[in-house]
Amino acid sequence: MRVYLASAGTGKTQALVEELKGLLRSGVPLRRIAALTFTRKAAEELRERARRAVLELSLEEARREVHGAVFTTIHGFMAEALRHTAPLLALDPDFAVMDELLAEALFLEEARSLLYLKGLEGGWEGLLLALYRKRTLAERLHPLPGAEEVFALFEEALAGYRRRAWAALGPSDLEGLALRLLENPEALKRVVERFPHILLDEYQDTGPLQGHFFQGLEEAGARVVAVGDPKQSIYLFRNARVEVFREALRRAKEVYPLTTTYRHAKGVAAFLRG
Structure with a gap:
């Protein structure tokens, strides 16, 4: 795992967008990348920033795929993974998702x-x-x-x-089934083949089960990049645990502290290029 350790105003989301652009430039299809964050509002912001970044690139395939790209919440991604592997998990792929x-x-x-x-x-x-x-x-x-x-x-x-609620799943249902997915080798393989690159924003707000899910995907071969700031964890009431982010830091193969406030994308890009 690669982790960007960032404070407020240091370009956390932009660091993730630069990772996305780097993957696209290296030839990774957009459909093989999932960019995730915690809330729907944050996911919409991430989607818009990523969409603008993709349209700036002279990559026709990525431009064609941008409207169907997987820029969503963690639970939205779990739902996507479960639908992709539903027959292997004896699950109806047409399930609905209830909010918490x-x-x-x-x-x-x-x-x-x-x-x-x-x-x-x-x-x-x-x-x-x-x-x-x-x-x-x-x-x-x-x-x-x-x-x-x-x-x-x-x-x-x-x-x-x-x-x-037999035809609908709540957030905890999604997490429980996602852990079941990890226990099914064929289902796990399919998800990693579908999404070999996972970009995670606001990782300090993830809970233990979500952290275990992404660790399982990484161990199965997915390349995971996470951005977060343990000082900004605000979702303890939703079972978020800052220890999940600290454990990711401990296991990370690469850690990049973002300590300078960057207000422009070019500044972040220059920093990431080192």
């Missing part, structure tokens, strides 16, 4: 109905919601001694949620 708030609301509705039917009150709802938010991990862990009842309730509520 809608998925949580649907689970809470199911949990409340279950608690009402069982005559349970007093704190159960909060416990079930906490497990839901961590459910990819919760499903992989054995219940702690004394916690069998709450895990049983959680599994029952989750089963009800899945029956109601």
Whole structure:
């Protein structure tokens, strides 16, 4: 992995755009590159900056492919990877994707109905919601001694949620299935062949499961470039962990600190050319 360690105003996104341009100049087709960030708004900004950069290049193939290029969120990329490998994972490729708030609301509705039917009150709802938010991990862990009842309730509520949302996946569903993808050698191979180059912006906002997913892709042969600033991590409430970025720094084969504020693309490009 190549990592750009950047502070605010030092050209994080522009560093990624320069990586994209370098790949295109070296002959990598745009369709083989995924450029990702954390939020939809940031993804739209990245898409627009990347689109302008591509149009500046005298590369006709890249220009033709720019409108279908994969510039999206991390969860959007997971959905793309899952659709690409759906038959291998026994998954309907036409699944819909729910946003986080809608998925949580649907689970809470199911949990409340279950608690009402069982005559349970007093704190159960909060416990079930906490497990839901961590459910990819919760499903992989054995219940702690004394916690069998709450895990049983959680599994029952989750089963009800899945029956109601069978054709739609929330963010945590995507992460859980993405980890399943890593365990399927053929599916993993297909994703790496489809996207051998992955560019990650705002990597400090990724969570442990997302970090594990990209580490798995890298170990399978994908070339991953990440940009981030551990001082700017703002999504702890979404399970983001700055330790994921620090672990990426530890494992990185190349680390480039961006310490000077660059306000123009030419300055960043000159810096990257060294």
